Amino acid sequence: MQIKLWLNGKMVTEDVAADMLLIDFLRAHGCFSVKRGCETANCGLCTVFVEDKPVLSCSMLVARVDGKKITTLEGLQEEAEDFGAFIADQGAEQCGFCNPGLIMNAIAMFRENPNPTDEEIIQYLAGNLCRCSGYEGQLRGIKAFLSFKKEKGGVC
Amino acid sequence: MADFKVVNKPIRKIDAMALVTGKPVYTDDVTPSDCLVVKVMHSPYAHAMINEIDTEIAKKVPGIEAIYTYKDVPGRRFTMAGQTYPEPSPYDRLILDQRLRFVGDGVAIVAGETEKAVDKALKLIKVKYEVLEPVLDFRTAKDNKVLVHPEESWEALCPVGADNKRNLCATDLSEHGDVDGVMAECDVIVENTYHTKANQQAMMETFRTYTTMDPYGRLHVIGSTQIVFHVRRILANALDIPKSKIRVTKPRIGGGFGAKQTCVTEIFPAFVTWKTGKAAKLIYTREESQTASTPRHEMEIKVRIGATKEGIIRVLDVYTLSNTGSYGEHGPTTVGLSGQKSISLYNNNLEAYRFGYDVVYTNVQSAGAYRGYGATQGIFAMESAVNELASKLNMDPVIIREKNMVKEGQVMPSYHDETNSSCALDRCMTRAKEMFDWDNKPLAVDLGNGKIRSVGVAMAMQSSGISGVDVGSATIKLNDEGFYALSIAAADMGTGCDTILAQMAAECLECDFDDIIVYGADSDSSPYDSGSYASSTTYVTGKAVEKACLQLKEKMCKIAGEMLSCSTEDLVFQGKKISKVDGSEEITLMDIATKSMCGNTEATQVTVSHSSKVSPPPFMVGMVEIEVDKETGATTLLDYVAVVDCGTVINTNLARVQTEGGLAQGIGMALYEDVTYNSVGRIYENSFMQYKIPTRLDVGKMRVEFESSYEHTGPFGAKSIGEIVINTPSPAIAHAIYNATGVWHRELPITPEKVMMGILKNEN
Ligand code: FES
Ligand code: FES
Numbered sequence: 008m009q010i011k012l013w014l015n016g017k018m019v020t021e022d023v024a025a026d027m028l029l030i031d032f033l034r035a036h037g038c039f040s041v042k043r044g045c046e047t048a049n050c051g052l053c054t055v056f057v058e059d060k061p062v063l064s065c066s067m068l069v070a071r072v073d074g075k076k077i078t079t080l081e082g083l084q085e086e087a088e089d090f091g092a093f094i095a096d097q098g099a100e101q102c103g104f105c106n107p108g109l110i111m112n113a114i115a116m117f118r119e120n121p122n123p124t125d126e127e128i129i130q131y132l133a134g135n136l137c138r139c140s141g142y143e144g145q146l147r148g149i150k151a152f153l154s155f156k157k158e159k160g161g162v163c
Numbered sequence: 164m165a166d167f168k169v170v171n172k173p174i175r176k177i178d179a180m181a182l183v184t185g186k187p188v189y190t191d192d193v194t195p196s197d198c199l200v201v202k203v204m205h206s207p208y209a210h211a212m213i214n215e216i217d218t219e220i221a222k223k224v225p226g227i228e229a230i231y232t233y234k235d236v237p238g239r240r241f242t243m244a245g246q247t248y249p250e251p252s253p254y255d256r257l258i259l260d261q262r263l264r265f266v267g268d269g270v271a272i273v274a275g276e277t278e279k280a281v282d283k284a285l286k287l288i289k290v291k292y293e294v295l296e297p298v299l300d301f302r303t304a305k306d307n308k309v310l311v312h313p314e315e316s317w318e319a320l321c322p323v324g325a326d327n328k329r330n331l332c333a334t335d336l337s338e339h340g341d342v343d344g345v346m347a348e349c350d351v352i353v354e355n356t357y358h359t360k361a362n363q364q365a366m367m368e369t370f371r372t373y374t375t376m377d378p379y380g381r382l383h384v385i386g387s388t389q390i391v392f393h394v395r396r397i398l399a400n401a402l403d404i405p406k407s408k409i410r411v412t413k414p415r416i417g418g419g420f421g422a423k424q425t426c427v428t429e430i431f432p433a434f435v436t437w438k439t440g441k442a443a444k445l446i447y448t449r450e451e452s453q454t455a456s457t458p459r460h461e462m463e464i465k466v467r468i469g470a471t472k473e474g475i476i477r478v479l480d481v482y483t484l485s486n487t488g489s490y491g492e493h494g495p496t497t498v499g500l501s502g503q504k505s506i507s508l509y510n511n512n513l514e515a516y517r518f519g520y521d522v523v524y525t526n527v528q529s530a531g532a533y534r535g536y537g538a539t540q541g542i543f544a545m546e547s548a549v550n551e552l553a554s555k556l557n558m559d560p561v562i563i564r565e566k567n568m569v570k571e572g573q574v575m576p577s578y579h580d581e582t583n584s585s586c587a588l589d590r591c592m593t594r595a596k597e598m599f600d601w602d603n604k605p606l607a608v609d610l611g612n613g614k615i616r617s618v619g620v621a622m623a624m625q626s627s628g629i630s631g632v633d634v635g636s637a638t639i640k641l642n643d644e645g646f647y648a649l650s651i652a653a654a655d656m657g658t659g660c661d662t663i664l665a666q667m668a669a670e671c672l673e674c675d676f677d678d679i680i681v682y683g684a685d686s687d688s689s690p691y692d693s694g695s696y697a698s699s700t701t702y703v704t705g706k707a708v709e710k711a712c713l714q715l716k717e718k719m720c721k722i723a724g725e726m727l728s729c730s731t732e733d734l735v736f737q738g739k740k741i742s743k744v745d746g747s748e749e750i751t752l753m754d755i756a757t758k759s760m761c762g763n764t765e766a767t768q769v770t771v772s773h774s775s776k777v778s779p780p781p782f783m784v785g786m787v788e789i790e791v792d793k794e795t796g797a798t799t800l801l802d803y804v805a806v807v808d809c810g811t812v813i814n815t816n817l818a819r820v821q822t823e824g825g826l827a828q829g830i831g832m833a834l835y836e837d838v839t840y841n842s843v844g845r846i847y848e849n850s851f852m853q854y855k856i857p858t859r860l861d862v863g864k865m866r867v868e869f870e871s872s873y874e875h876t877g878p879f880g881a882k883s884i885g886e887i888v889i890n891t892p893s894p895a896i897a898h899a900i901y902n903a904t905g906v907w908h909r910e911l912p913i914t915p916e917k918v919m920m921g922i923l924k925n926e927n
Pocket of ligand 2: 101102103136137138418
């Protein structure tokens with residue numbers, strides 16, 4: 008079947024198999040930031056934006072995003088660098104494999120709720136697993152980023 | 164502590180920005196996708212013989228390149244364990260065997276152009292199995308009439324007490340002092356049996372390997388591994404080809420925790436590429452990673468403590484039964500730590516100890532290396548038993564530890580008679596007490612809202628590399644303009660070893676951290692390193708880095724001496740320059756670098772290997788505060804205080820995060836993570852849906868501090884940190900749950916159901 012979508016701002020038209028998953032489509036198009044950590048919608052590593060809303064790309068058929076706007080971390084490099092630097096400053100990107108999914112969801116959270124409490128951060132990101140960091144360093148990084156943004160008076 | 168410039172600082176990881184911006188750096192990102200797709204057909208039975216296997220129809224599927232069965236593979240047995248040769252793990256594997264030993268064992272290898280073709284072919288392979296009776300309970304495995312490895316070609320290279328005709332992978336008994344005599348004199352004896360389950364390392368990147376033939380006709384293996392040199396040997400053994408025909412490299416690794424110290428996926432695509440000459444890739448699914456890899460050894464540990472009524476621990480008796488599953492990866496070696504690390508912790512007044520073990524084969528998934536490596540299991544048992552002793556004597560569990568804990572300078576008979584050369588365990592305890600306010604917190608308090616708040620404590624030790632075995636090496640080279648290239652074969656699996664080793668080099672060479680570039684883990688070009696495991700990288704490879712840098716400094720001084728026409732004794736190295744001691748003349752590093760490339764005969768590259776005769780233990784104390792819900796049995800973590808002595812902390816950020824990560828894994832082990840089997844040996848927890856690792860909602864608050872000691876045999880005084888950090892949560896949490904409910908849970912994980920049943924049983 009033929010589909011048409013906008014991948015990180017570029018239009019892509021392609022023939023795809025009806026059972027193709029969004030994650031496989033994205034990786035086939037060079038979006039290697041999208042990782043598969045499970046096959047069961049449990050780890051959050053494959054998070055991407057469909058129409059600016061985070062979804063698990065391992066659990067969505069590419070056919071369902073026909074006509075839609077898809078964003079991966081490749082399309083958000085500046086934001087990834089800005090925010091990622093704060094994670095890096097904590098040493099909380101250990102193996103780093105979970106980071107793209109986490110950062111996608113964190114960016115979504117910053118957009119939805121620019122001033123989250125600790126509790127809200129933990130709740131929002133609960134679906135993003137990390138086996139290396141123990142989560143505390145990620146939380147410290149997120150909070151440091153938020154207070155930096157606040158000091159600058161900007162919105163995320 | 165010495166005044167360091169680069170070491171002991173929170174330096175950002177060299178690869179941090181690539182990782183946080185999602186750059187393609189892992190195996191599946193950096194290897195081409197237009198290669199053969201390889202998949203393994205897994206056994207549906209725990210124990211069976213393949214009577215007939217027909218691949219003819221499957222081979223006809225368009226796009227199928229090859230299908231291999233046990234008839235096609237070399238008949239030479241090997242082990243997948245990444246260990247120094249001769250491996251203590253028995254040679255009990257074939258790439259594919261006619262006898263299948265667990266649900267998940269390899270039946271056939273299928274390689275094809277597309278995943279769809281391979282999946283289709285997998286369904287069309289016809290197998291007639293003769294289903295055999297399996298050994299599923301490890302308590303009945305020894306001398307069982309059913310043998311997991313009856314074959315004659317089974318071989319143990321080391322004298323570890325292995326006997327395949329008794330389902331024994333290893334056995335041993337060691338004794339020091341008059342155990343029974345001292346025990347008989349003791350006022351109080353605590354004796355209990357503890358059971359820890361298999362745990363999945365559950366690193367986020369599953370097992371994956373890409374293989375190709377290089378222009379020299381050699382097999383190039385690129386994969387997510389902690390052990391490039393061991394992989395080379397294992398593949399040569401498995402494929403029965405010369406080691407010179409194999410090159411192994413690794414890109415970034417998405418976590419290992421010991422899982423990737425075993426050759427889980429490498430063998431299959433390597434075999435395909437060797438046979439077909441075509442590039443191939445195998446990516447294990449999460450389900451395969453959970454069912455056909457090598458999780459932690461399940462152990463049952465019996466601890467007997469003999470003590471005085473004042474709480475002086477005089478004698479310890481430990482027996483461990485370890486379940487290695489269908490193959491013996493790391494079976495003979497993990498078990499030793501269950502006794503050594505637990506007994507040695509209570510060295511202070513110890514007059515005698517006994518430590519015995521059996522490691523048995525069963526028809527379940529093979530076990531392997533996982534962070535903590537047997538110490539985790541042993542420390543759960545020992546620390547729980549000590550807490551039981553404290554409660555029996557009605558003593559403060561902290562005081563009983565303070566009385567008995569191993570002290571700096573003591574010789575530890577239960578730890579190869581090593582001297583405890585650097586130990587801040589006592590200070591860790593004092594600091595933890597302060598941070599936690601232990602003395603002012605009741606062991607438990609009923610909050611009156613259906614919840615009980617309670618506390619628990621545990622301590623731990625590990626080691627730093629395998630003494631007399633592990634080899635770490637470093638090559639350091641001076642380049643144009645005076646920057647340095649550091650080449651290592653320790654594998655950074657996210658813990659940041661590339662960064663900390665560069666920090667050490669920068670400290671030694673008195674240069675900026677950015678002046679060091681690091682290149683890692685290529686079996687063709689890196690100097691030999693046993694690999695990243697056994698908590699050895701900082702301690703062993705780090706020392707090699709330090710020594711290599713010192714030698715390079717000497718060489719640079721030699722060149723400077725020639726240029727300044729003076730002897731090297733008259734020179735002092737000052738990082739960016741080398742000056743005469745009297746300050747009269749100097750020469751810049753840039754000039755030396757330039758000189759090294761023109762008419763020079765002094766090599767400005769040094770390789771040093773290091774191995775340590777000792778393995779100084781890091782120590783730690785963990786204290787936990789929890790809330791137990793009396794209605795549901797649920798345990799909620801509130802606060803975890805951890806104080807660690809890893810000698811000199813090389814990178815303060817990375818050590819902290821590694822500690823927090825280890826604690827989280829330990830919390831998972833204590834409360835959720837379980838591997839259970841149905842009656843025919845199939846694993847229930849074959850996905851993240853069933854195998855629950857902690858989320859950020861589950862870990863509570865963690866507070867980490869360091870009480871440094873100075874280990875003179877380590878680089879800049881450092882010891883290891885990788886493994887020890889997983890060891891305290893299970894016993895500390897079990898202790899807190901006892902304090903809340905009055906029930907000792909001696910089997911992990913302590914799920915809400917178990918807590919609830921305990922509460923109900925107690926009430927009746
Ligand atoms: S891959 Fe785990 S949630 Fe999508
Ligand atoms: S950093 Fe390794 S899984 Fe999160």
